[in-house]
């Protein structure tokens with residue numbers, strides 16, 4: 109078994125979004141497809157690894173966000189079987205709703221960022237549930253339910269390693285800084301903390317976040333992500349309670365994150381890498397929505 113990160117050079121920036129090539133006894137398997145906008149780069153990288161697109165018969169996606177599964181439909185139309193969380197399956201078959209939902213976040217930048225999202229033929233989509241085993245030759249992937257970043261999220265365990273999608277946060281190579289992607293509408297602090305416990309208990313020797321590459325100090329990484337997660341949620345909660353507007357919160361949250369990044373030695377261009385893969389306004393909207401939903405739920409319970 110061999111694992112290779114294919115660098116999709118998202119928006120021309122190296123090492124921000126990976127598609128993982130896992131080579132087993134029945135040939136190569138892709139974990140994550142990246143968006144439609146990086147499909148050409150993915151094929152180039154695949155060719156450099158010695159493979160043709162028709163060699164790809166199986167594709168696993170951790171969740172259906174466009175930076176992870178935007179190109180899944182193309183692979184399905186070209187004969188690959190796509191394995192996706194049961195909640196996400198219908199969105200790959202009928203991507204219109206997902207596209208519309210992403211448009212609310214990204215506005216007129218949709219095409220530039222994500223390219224095209226093609227519908228997957230239904231027979232090419234396998235809906236996966238918690239604990240399901242996907243066996244491809246000598247590769248045995250186990251789907252682990254890992255909500256928090258999104259409800260429809262799986263981490264895929266392969267032996268004592270795991271492909272963590274966004275569930276273990278973002279860490280870009282060469283930077284000693286971690287980032288939390290907390291998009292609307294499904295970001296949920298509590299379930300994400302439970303997910304981090306679950307990942308920690310699994311004692312993986314190595315994890316592969318989609319953003320980006322191999323992480324070996326797994327328990328330390330997870331502890332740091334937990335602290336960051338709590339900090340970002342708290343930052344937004346306190347300011348919401350003080351009546352800060354959404355736009356002012358975006359400014360404050362951005363300044364705060366950039367200061368933290370600089371203090372950790374991240375260069376100005378490095379900050380652009382992080383912001384490209386994880387726009388900070390998106391996390392403000394996701395966290396604000398989470399706290400509002402919580403407040404509404406508490407109110408309707410009384």
Ligand SMILES: [Zn+2]
Pocket residue numbers: 171173176257258274289
């Ligand atoms: Zn995501």
